[in-house]
Amino acid sequence: MRKYILKRVVTALFTLLAITLILFILMQLMPGSPFNDEKLNEAQRASLYAKYGLDQPIIVQFFKYVGNMFRGDLGVSYKISKNTPITQLISTRLPISIGVGFAAVLIGALVGLLLGLLAAFKRDTVWDTLATVISVIGVSVPSYVFALALSYQFGFKLKWFPMLFSAKDILGSTVLPSISLSMFTMASIARFTRSEMIEVLGSDYMLLAESKGLSGKKLVFSHALRNALIPIITVLAPLVVDLMTGSLVVEKIFSIPGVGSLLVNAIQSNDYNVVIALSFIYSAMYIGIMLVVDIMYGIIDPRIRVAKEGD
Amino acid sequence: MSTEKKKEKILDIKNLDITFDTTAGKVHAIRGINIDLYQGETVAIVGESGSGKSVTMRAAMGILAKNATINSGEIIYRYRDNKGGIDYDPDLDEGAEWKEADILKMDKAWIRKHINGRRMAMVFQDPMTSLDPTMSIGKQIMEGMIWHYKIDKKDAWERSVKLLEEVGIEDAEKRMKQYPHQLSGGMRQRIVIAIALSCNPDLLICDEPTTALDVNIQAKILELIKKIQKERNIAVIYITHDLGVVAKVADYVNVMYAGKIVEVGNINEIFYDPRHPYTWGLLSAMPDLDTDEPRLYTIPGSPPNLLHEKEGDAFAPRNAYALEIDDKKEPPMFEITETHKAATWLLDPRAPKVEMPAELKARIDRMKKEAENNGSKL
Secondary structure (H helix, E strand, O other), X not given: OHHHHHHHHHHHHHHHHHHHHHHHHHHHHOOOOOOOOOXXXXXXXXXXXXXXOOOOOHHHHHHHHHHHHHOOOOOEOOOOOOOOEHHHHHHOHHHHHHHHHHHHHHHHHHHHHHHHHHHHHOOOOHHHHHHHHHHHHHHHOOHHHHHHHHHHHHHHHOOOOOOOOOHXXXXXXXXXXXXXXXXXXXXXXXXXXXXXXXXXXXXXXXXXXXXXXXXXXXXXXXXXXXXXXHHHHHHHHHHHHHHHHXXXXXXXXXXXXXXXXXXXXXXXXXXXXXXXXXXHHHHHXXXXXXXXXXXXXXXXXXXXXXXXXXX | OOOOOOOOEEEEEEEEEEEXXXXXXXXXEEEEEEEEEEOOOEEEEEOOOOOOHHHHHHHHHOOOOOOEEEEEEEEEEEEEOOOOOOOOOOOOOOXXXXXXXXXXXXXXXXXXXXXXXXXXXXXXXXXXXXOOOOOOHHHHHHHHHHHHHOOOHHHHHHHHHHHHHHOOOOOHHHHHXXXXXXXXXXXXXXXXXXXXXXXXXXXXXXXXXXXXXXXXXXXHHHHHHHHHHHHHOOEEEEEEOOHHHHHHHOOEEEEEEOOEEEEEEEHHHHXXXXXXXXXXXXXXXXXXXXXXXXXXXXXXXXXXXXXXXXXXXXXXXXXXXXXXXXXXXXXXXXEOOOOOEEXXXXXXXXXXXXXXXXXXXXXXXXXXXXXXXHOOOO
């Protein structure tokens, strides 16, 4: 197991390196530059390029950047907030984004799981239908529509939560965005949990367990849940990624000072370092989540655990 | 079988009638079944897929699917109360009073506590799917003991290891920690049997226990069940469609067709003197190496769809010997001997005399001769 994890971590590092290189090349291919200001003349522009090292060949820039990255230096912003180190720029924004995202995953996974289990256990009843309707809405309606609807109803009309982000009430401000972001995750998990659970409940080993005389509660907790949860963990990881992209728009709607809105701004103004740094962080989070999912898989599914040990 | 002791009846299924609600409509799966079973005895229920064999046994264990409705009948289970011990001890039961309970009238919690696992245990058809893939073998065996008898984990572990040895598994300590996917089909079935035995039941229901296994392992598993049955004086019900298995293990045979028992008798009566045309068909359809027939016999047609109630005998459309009355009235059980009964109008005194097919007759004679030579009961 330890060997397996080590292998995965090393692979992850190389993947991240490759992603950074591709990002570098893509940034160069993008039309325009951070110093497109009409007021600047050729000489000033050239001196700016020289100052930030942008006149050097891309491969040199890349290795310099990676070298700095290992020292925790992600470069400075060229445009949005001139000469501010990016680490400083995101240090306040990243926790907010992660907080909102984490709350969304948590709400989505838990509510989705409960909804799916309810639908499976009360199969072909009103509860099942209700859960199905909620799931269909959650999957088909984009998160920004929920964001607008929630902010109108609970922010504007009922005034339960602030409509826009307020530094005075950070917790309250993140409730609506978290919920609107969680809808898709919740709906997908609910649908998936329902079908997995129904399959598990109809399996031979559940019948055998039932024939042992175990109580319903014990059947669910010691046999059904674990078997139904394994496939659910697999779908959770890609859902987290969907959530990241969803957060770009939702952060804008609630004007949350998170990394999502920063990334949108950076792309619009060709602020190379910010785009690269944030894309890198997103990729790292994604790879990290996949790694965690794989390790969790090994913990709850003995079939995989043993196969890995044999590796 | 213990010799002098009087054998007590432990299970008595009377006139059981079950329908299932499906999206297509009501399926009348069990249409009035009577089965009884005595201590230490082996009864086989034989029939094609969908004839209602498994449903009957699930009803007896109180683990029917939710869409099942029991229209009538009783499932009387007889037991002795001080037989609460986890260890098999033949003397413990002596002199204790027999109690009875109608499983159909008991609530689920009572059945779970007193019947499931503890007095009735089940071995399923496919050992590849009947073990929980995410739970270690040891846990799955210990689970029932700890649940029913509240023993501690260490005790349960030791008992489980002993059980595994009893069902013929080597390296028992090591196997306890392993997971089902690490073991072969035959081993898994042994483990299912160990689980079934873990709470010291009086009755083992084996639902096609060897169908999913290859022939070699099949024989070993049957031997194992037989051995355990003898040692622990357990009654066994085999649900199977394989008459070869029946011949090896059963004392009594119930032949089921379309939710009804059409012929019942002891093993000699069913194999040497079958009376129902369906039993003839089943016996003729057994593979036989000594026959001159180039093709294996099959019963023509397919089992009826129980979604539609049909007048008369359900087997009539497939029956080459069907009489006119078969289409109008269901035959009652005609008694041939005290133990042998069959539901076919051919046994009515007014019916024309019909003999079993000559090919089958010849085969039965061969079987008899072979049995005499081998000195076995068949």
